[in-house]
Amino acid sequence: MKIGELAKKLNCTVETIRYYEKIGLIPPSVRDQNNNYRHYNQNHIERLSFVRHCRALAMSHEEILELLTAREQDGASCEKIDLVIDNHLKHVSDRISELQQLEKQLHTLRKQCKTPGANQECGIIQELDSPIDSNIQGLKNSNHVSGSH
Template structure:
């Protein structure tokens, strides 16, 4: 099958397929000598679906590589897989705590809003300005940065 059909079967874009190939997560396809088109088989579909399920669980490429390696060794001990999921679960729990703190900060910030005022008198803007200046404020600036759905391990 061609790249477009693989992408359709996996529910992703052609660019996603190319990206996973560049990243080394998906094996490069054989190319037709006459037109240089990529040709994929069902093994590519299975692997791409596996990768997409892992990404849906917010796993990093490195975590996915470890799981793909384990998947390629069906008789090996699965302790590595269990340890990876355990570490990933701890990371997700930490993110949930951070997101809960972020939610509280946003509610606190929102409490400074008194509707129907000019922006020069806006309590939210004032709080954000104070946070920039390092004054006492309901906002704590985290050294971990804003969460964007990825992690560093």
């Protein structure tokens, strides 16, 4: 299977697949000796499928590598696997809480503009001009609604 076909099958771009190979998230592809095209076998497909599945669940590459390592340690218990999932789940839950707090604050801010008119009197701008309060300062690590890790 060539890279374009694989990309379609797994709903990602060819660039992403080449990138994963480059950083070692998937093993090197086999190359066609004539034209240097990448070719993929069932093993590759399964591995990439696993990775994409994890990414769809918003796991980081680091977390995915931990899962892959844990999986390959035959006979080991799945405690490590559970731990990775639990930790990730906590990241997601925490991020949801943060965003919900943010949502509240934005609703409150939005209501400040009661009487649309000249912007100097806009309650929103007045509010944003005022000193930062401690509630809002609480959300330090958020770069634009992103980054649970």
